[in-house]
Amino acid sequence: MLNKLKPVKNSIQFEFVLFLLIWTATSPPRGTTTSPWRTRCATTWSGGGSELSSSITRPTRRWPNRIPPHMHSLKHLQTALYFSLQRVYYLSLEFYMGRTLQNTMINLGLQNACDEAIYQLGLDMEDLEEMEEDAGLGNGGLGRLAACFLDSMATQGLAAYGYGIRYEYGIFNQKIKDGWQVEEADDWLRYGNPWEKARPEYMLPVHFYGRVEKTDEGSKWVDTQVVLAMPYDTPIPGYMNNTVNTMRLWSARAPNDFNLKDFNVGDYIQAVLDRNLAENISRVLYPNDNCFEGKELRLKQEYFVVAATLQDVIRRFKTSKKNSSNPLSFDSFPDKVAMQLNDTHPAMAIPELMRIFVDIEKLDWDMAWDLTKRTFAYTNHTVLPEALERWPVELMETLLPRHLEIIYQINQNHLDCIASLFPDDMDRIRHMSLIEEDGGKRVNMAHLCIVGSHAVNGVAEIHSNIIKTDIFRDFSELEPEKFQNKTNGITPRRWLLLCNPGLADLIAEAIGEDYVKDLSQLQKLNELVDGDTFIRDISKIKQDNKLKFAQYLEKEYKVKINPSSLFDVHVKRIHEYKRQLLNCLHVITLYNRIKKTPSAPFVPRTVIIGGKAAPGYHMAKMIIKLITSVGEVVNNDPVVGSKLKVLYLENYRVSLAEKVIPATDLSEQISTAGTEASGTGNMKFMLNGALTIGTMDGANVEMAEEAGEENLFIFGMRVEDVAQLDAEGYDAMKYYKALPELKQVIDQIKSGFFSPRQPDIFKDVMDMLFKHDRFKVFADFEDYVKCQERVSLLYQDQKEWTKMVIKNIAASGKFSSDRTIKDYATEIWGVEPTDLKIPPPSEPREALEETLRAMKKN
Numbered sequence: 001m002l003n004k005l006k007p008v009k010n011s012i013q014f015e016f017v018l019f020l021l022i023w024t025a026t027s028p029p030r031g032t033t034t035s036p037w038r039t040r041c042a043t044t045w046s047g048g049g050s051e052l053s054s055s056i057t058r059p060t061r062r063w064p065n066r067i068p069p070h071m072h073s074l075k076h077l078q079t080a081l082y083f084s085l086q087r088v089y090y091l092s093l094e095f096y097m098g099r100t101l102q103n104t105m106i107n108l109g110l111q112n113a114c115d116e117a118i119y120q121l122g123l124d125m126e127d128l129e130e131m132e133e134d135a136g137l138g139n140g141g142l143g144r145l146a147a148c149f150l151d152s153m154a155t156q157g158l159a160a161y162g163y164g165i166r167y168e169y170g171i172f173n174q175k176i177k178d179g180w181q182v183e184e185a186d187d188w189l190r191y192g193n194p195w196e197k198a199r200p201e202y203m204l205p206v207h208f209y210g211r212v213e214k215t216d217e218g219s220k221w222v223d224t225q226v227v228l229a230m231p232y233d234t235p236i237p238g239y240m241n242n243t244v245n246t247m248r249l250w251s252a253r254a255p256n257d258f259n260l261k262d263f264n265v266g267d268y269i270q271a272v273l274d275r276n277l278a279e280n281i282s283r284v285l286y287p288n289d290n291c292f293e294g295k296e297l298r299l300k301q302e303y304f305v306v307a308a309t310l311q312d313v314i315r316r317f318k319t320s321k322k323n324s325s326n327p328l329s330f331d332s333f334p335d336k337v338a339m340q341l342n343d344t345h346p347a348m349a350i351p352e353l354m355r356i357f358v359d360i361e362k363l364d365w366d367m368a369w370d371l372t373k374r375t376f377a378y379t380n381h382t383v384l385p386e387a388l389e390r391w392p393v394e395l396m397e398t399l400l401p402r403h404l405e406i407i408y409q410i411n412q413n414h415l416d417c418i419a420s421l422f423p424d425d426m427d428r429i430r431h432m433s434l435i436e437e438d439g440g441k442r443v444n445m446a447h448l449c450i451v452g453s454h455a456v457n458g459v460a461e462i463h464s465n466i467i468k469t470d471i472f473r474d475f476s477e478l479e480p481e482k483f484q485n486k487t488n489g490i491t492p493r494r495w496l497l498l499c500n501p502g503l504a505d506l507i508a509e510a511i512g513e514d515y516v517k518d519l520s521q522l523q524k525l526n527e528l529v530d531g532d533t534f535i536r537d538i539s540k541i542k543q544d545n546k547l548k549f550a551q552y553l554e555k556e557y558k559v560k561i562n563p564s565s566l567f568d569v570h571v572k573r574i575h576e577y578k579r580q581l582l583n584c585l586h587v588i589t590l591y592n593r594i595k596k597t598p599s600a601p602f603v604p605r606t607v608i609i610g611g612k613a614a615p616g617y618h619m620a621k622m623i624i625k626l627i628t629s630v631g632e633v634v635n636n637d638p639v640v641g642s643k644l645k646v647l648y649l650e651n652y653r654v655s656l657a658e659k660v661i662p663a664t665d666l667s668e669q670i671s672t673a674g675t676e677a678s679g680t681g682n683m684k685f686m687l688n689g690a691l692t693i694g695t696m697d698g699a700n701v702e703m704a705e706e707a708g709e710e711n712l713f714i715f716g717m718r719v720e721d722v723a724q725l726d727a728e729g730y731d732a733m734k735y736y737k738a739l740p741e742l743k744q745v746i747d748q749i750k751s752g753f754f755s756p757r758q759p760d761i762f763k764d765v766m767d768m769l770f771k772h773d774r775f776k777v778f779a780d781f782e783d784y785v786k787c788q789e790r791v792s793l794l795y796q797d798q799k800e801w802t803k804m805v806i807k808n809i810a811a812s813g814k815f816s817s818d819r820t821i822k823d824y825a826t827e828i829w830g831v832e833p834t835d836l837k838i839p840p841p842s843e844p845r846e847a848l849e850e851t852l853r854a855m856k857k858n
Contacts (some may be wrong), residue, residue: 054696080473086335086831088153088160089313090344091306091349094143094285095150095164095247096171097135098494098654100195100234101128103151106497107237133188134653136170137249137285139612140573141680142381143458144654146342148680151491152817154238154245155517157835158825163309164195165231165301166249167285172319174612174651179628183615196249199231203253206307208300212402219359221357221402227278228253229308239493239517242838243373250308252281299391299399304350308355313337330363334374338829341378341453344389344445350376350452351406365409377828378449378456379486381677383466384577393441411435414451418478433475440504450475450482455828457484460678460699462719472788486824487702488678489817495684499658502541507809510534517835519816524597529803539802542665542689549663553647560798562642565604566795569660569690570668571652574613574620577675577775581765582784583609583668584627588754589744589785590644599637602643608660610649622765624648657681662688666713666791669694670784672775674719676700683815689805693787695780699815707811711804715787716780725779732770735778742781 105111118125125360138144146162153160172183210224223720228750229250236245254275280297281304317336321328339348350372358370382388396404411434422428434451436442450456450472458464464485468476476483497504497516507515510528515521516577543563550563570583587607609627613620631646649656667685669676669692676698686692686703693713694700704712717725735744750766767775792800813819839847 011524013287019069041582048760085159086829087316087337088825088829089337089339090146090149090153090160090162090342090832091309091339092143092146092164093302093305094342094346095135095146095162095249096138096140096143096654097147097234097247098144098658099129099132101132101135102498103494104237106493107151107155109240113616122192125443132168132649133191133193134655135188135193136186136653137164137167139171139614141285141678142343145488145680145827148489148491148494148817150236150245150247151238151493152489152821154236154243155241155491155493156820156821156822157238157241157243157836157838158245158831158833160245162236162245162247163305163312164247164249165282165305166251167282168251169284171285171612172615173652176624176628176648176650177613179625179632181621181624182615193232196232196234199233199248202231202312204229204308204311206304208303209789210401212405218362219402219405220357221359225278226255227281227304228255230303231308231312240837241566241835248309248312250282250305252279252283252304254278282744295392296399299395302345303348303352303400303403305443306346306352310349310352313339314346314356330357330361330371332372335830337375338831339376340824340829341376341449343379343381344449347378347389347402347445347452348400349451351400351403351410354406354410355402358406369410369413373452373454376449376453378453378457379450380446380458380463380467380472383463383471383675383677385732389445390436390442391445393435393443394442404443407434407448410448419467421478425783427439428474446472447475454482455484456482457486457828458677459486459488460702461485461487462674462696462701463677463698466674466719484827486820486828487699487814488680488683489815489820490680490683490687491817492516492687494658495661496687500541500545500688502544503538503662503809506537508539515813517818518813519818520813522810522813524810525806526800529806529810535799535802535806538689538806539798541803542663542805545662546665549659557647557650559647561606561645561647562604565606565642565645566665566792567606567608567663568666569608569664569685570607570667570670571610571649571657572679572681574611574623575617576619576623576768576773577668577671579672579775579777579780580609580611580623580627581769582670582777582780583607584623584630585742585745585781586788587630587634587646588748589741591630591637591640592741592744592748593642594640595637596599598639603795604643605792606645606647608647608649608664610652610656610660612652619764619768622762626749626762626765633754645830657684661685661690664688664690667694668691668692669698669700670716670780671695671697672780673697673717673722675775683812686808686815687812689809691791691801691804691808693784693791701812702814706814707808710810711807713787713791717776722776725776730773730776730779732773732778735781736770739778739782741785742778 006338044138102111105114115125118128138146146164150160150162168187168189170186170188173186175184205226206229207221207226210221213220213222230253231248233680234247234249236247238244242518255278281300286298317330317333318328320336339349341349353372353375354368357363358365359370363371393404396407413431415433418429418432430437432447434444434447436444456467456475458467458471464483468480468483473484489537495514497508504516507522508831511521511524546567547563549567550561553561554561570580572578574580590605593600613624627646628648631648634640634644634646649660661681661684664685667682669679669682671679673695675695679698679700682692682699682703686707691711691713692700692703693715695716696704696714696718700712700714704714736746746766746769748754749762753760755761794804822833825833
């Protein structure tokens, strides 16, 4: 049966097997008629006024609804009480969810039962899991962080929602053809999505274009074009606490009516095309914005999600006030609604909420602004100037004319305040303006977020210090209490229990299972660091994971690698600042050393690099081509043999990360100091027993603090060294002339050694390295190579290597997203996480009432 199912990869088949799986796993015990879990499952998770329910939905809407009559009253009671709790709304243009089945089984505590059920059906669980598509609604770390946060918010018992866009096509599928990246559409919905539920009853209008009409009652946005926002809800179960939150993604729909003017004159094609243009808003994740049409579509996406979300939030707020005898008031809005902006992409939520308060709800400006600022908080994710969004005023004036007026008013009030405090500091006023004048008028979205939020946070200590002392220094001096740090984290459910069950079980045997919800308990592993048995067990699990990954590579990529070699892994988005180039130069250096003295002892190494380059990012694509070209030469050189292999992982994604991370020995985190905000891949590798080679950048700094710098392979310039080099002037030629091995490597690339058919193909890469390398690859080359020598030396002593691995795992507790969310909740959102477990509907009504009273008291 399995062999027939797998090649077709049909959603109907997946859902059918999923249905059999859950039904078999939850069959009632002998002598009873109802399974406790099936009863718990029966309470529907739904949208609208009662989206948050105490238990998990049935996995697909096509299954029959089995709700015992008393469940409706319990659900109603729970919902009514729940309305008194503050709700958290996480706004993000990216949610990189990956696959859902296995994560859901783990969080519900059903994995063993489901494994047995699948076995009884004559199927294999891993094959069923491979049938599921990755939900790739993100480019990388930003979207994956949002997904981890949703998991932790549910596990922490917060009343939280994730809001984003249901892209029809997610992050592109990457193919490597002749060494080049080729993008193919990620049609992840082609077979449907059994985890989501469409909610047409909550479809909302979103307006674009038009003009602003001034009346005695104020401003009115009229003559607009309307696009409908259709919500799709996905359940987000917490870990073993009967709490399920909702991720609501919006899909663009054209209004039902045609443009009758076009239709009546016979232009049917134009009428249809207009509908398609409307629905293009949610068609693809991040269009190429190198052209005007791409910029316009991107801005449409950003406004689309916030406009629909805010209507939904305000509807829910008003619904919660229906039973009140007092007139509707928004005074308590910030006490009931906390909205987190995940980077600047949802920044238009600030002028949109002002428009709703002032133009629709008729609040005066000062009150509306006070409510708005108390509602929003902003997370900054980058220090790279080009990554901070700026929108042309001309584009915004056409697309969102009323919002531009509001932004102008916000800016005027903001600049008046600055001028009163610093009357003679015109540079400060210019730097802090929301409107940039240089090179054409543009709206600085980061400045808008800072001015319109009550809290601004970076995502690692070093990053938060940089934004306070450099990027947003003037704002920090004006309102120092507004700026905070919230170091990123990862969910241990997906990034340990799911992807590395062997290690998770071993840890549970050693220190108990409570660490899953309190990762700080991993510190107890330090007591076992010298235990021979534990060292052997850790080493065996790593070797088993490497063997499993090697078998996967042989099956999927037709590549054989030595599972006993050092797995040196560098997987992340391809970007100059992440310095995959530095890794590539080291690979060539190793190759040259082997060729020079083939008989010399050498620690076998498999270098695995993976990641996607943005479709319009020429240099990133050239870096991929260079890596694959080097790999082709190295892998086919008989002198090198199995001593060194270079593999480019095609189409790196969440489900592939779950395979490679547990098998990794060495994690490459080598960005130029001061350029990586935090990173979360570094945390995943650390938790799974990989040692880190890296710069003192992003969360690497805190990892070194937690584990001890001696337990990481740290190299290269610090932030202050980079600043000094910038001040003195970076001269790449100096390093080229001074370092013979670097010169040999560069000369090989320039001469076409790795590209004999096109000797000058890497001219652009060479020009960048010598003339305008902002990320100073050559400056860190020598120290990086020496640090890699220390790696190889330690790897030869497997006992000492494994001891260092255990110390790193023990130190990784800080980097749980549960800890991060607790910090957000208590220090920004003003809510308290709870470890109280909501009783399932099968338990008496009094149990639910008691639990909810306890939640309210907390």
